[in-house]
Amino acid sequence: MNSRITSIASNTFREAIRDRVLYNLIAFAVLMCGSAILVGQVSVGIERLVVINLGLTAVSLFGTVIAIFIGIGLVSKEIDKRTLYTVLSRPVQRWQFIVGKFFGLVGTLVVNTFFMAIGVFAALLWVSKHFQAADGWLFVAVYFIVLQFLIITALALLFSSFSSPLLSAVFAFSLFIIGCFADDLRGFAGGAQGIVHWLATSVFYLVPNFSSLNVISSVAHGQPVASAIVLANTMYALVYSAMALCGAVLIFERRNLK
């Protein structure tokens, strides 16, 4: 990777760590310990199911909140504080800045997810006393969650490149929620007629499809994930986030930094 992108990415990562972003891990650890102990006492036979569902959903939500709240400030904060001026007056191009910021936040989320995933596995071991072969599919679910973070981070950066942090947060959260119901939207489009069908189908293709990236429920039941789905989801997340990043770069390249 370009050395300037690496440098901006590592500085973004360092900023997130020193801003105590990883403190969310403490809340996550408390949640996992509490739920593991509680589930062990109140449920019979479904402890594993509850811990996996609760744990992976928490991994997804914690990461999404971090991706949106840090992502929307990545560009606007640098403009407000004028730190961007001393970066862009160097041989750093605007696209390198955006891409570096993207990788810096994604790196932070990957590290965060890694520690949270360890927490989920530890809680699972606590309630079930041993791992099963099907638990390996949990890695796929975690991988899909990381793919989801790629898309959310790119979208947060896209909104951050032209609007205020508050509006960017509203846009990003709205898209996240709509994206979680993307499959329902497709079902609705299938049953609709005329312009409603056309509109619903367009929105389905436009919004990120987080439904297909959510395999938490199926892996909790020990069901495998087909390699074709892994490949398709990987390609989808890469293309979608690349397009969102290109949009962010195109807007940012033309922006006057007043």
Place this chain on the structure above:
Amino acid sequence: MAAIEILGLSKTYHVGFWRKRQTCALQPLNLTIEDGEIFGFLGPNGAGKTTTLKLLMGLVFPTAGSARILGMEVDDPRMKARIGFLPEQPYFYDYLTALELLEYYADLSGVDARDRKRKVDEVLSKVGLASAASTQLRKFSKGMLQRVGIAQAIIHDPQILFFDEPMSGLDPIGRREVRDLMEELKQQGKTIFFSTHILSDAESLCDRVAIIHRGELRGVGAVADLTSSVEGKTEVVWAGESVPASLKNLASECHSTGGTTRAIVPEGTLDTAIDILRRERLHIISVAPVRTSLEEYFVRSTKPSEAAAGVRA
């Protein structure tokens, strides 16, 4: 080859949400800054100094015109590796230490990894921050941040330096240190383009200055040329605080401080004034023609009411 060439550079902003209005931040500006000079860009607050610097740094895009730095376009990365920029009231990543910040900027500027540590140490010593190298910037005072700002601008040994209000917010000692540093950089052959509204700094440092007001260039030239016009008045200074009554009638101004008295008299009455002082047996210390100061030139170049609000001599 000129260090900086500005050719008809202008900037108009469109403000307002529904009904867009045009605000002209910079009218077509033509300037040439020669290699190795310290050039002061003067103007009251809101005159268009920062807009000009942002246009030169490629942070905002011109409505019309162009600029070339070291013969290259302002968005050329090769040119950017050879310039340094200090923004007005700089704010840096406050979670970093001064050392980490300078290493980061050195990396972005393409300083070789093997030389980075040595250059960072050198620059920290130069700006007097060697002892604070490992302190996080959130604990720095305004003056220390200004020094870090200068350090980041010179870390990659650039050929041209752009400083936006470099003395702003500094105490007299800090201002003196920055002035000394700028003189040292000039001696090293660097070109310095700096904006300020503190005229005494410009007068003592600059080879040439330009005065801008309301986005319009009002004057440009060597400080000596702009301030050399004789006003037809003469300043007479003598020892003691007594002022002969007849001299009071001649002088347009008369002040006594610290055991000396200073009077401004019209050139035609100079002989009479000197005769009066000799008659009273007062010891004349100096007699000199009054020249236009940069401040007076500045005030004349801008509208008095607005200039008075923005100028600190």
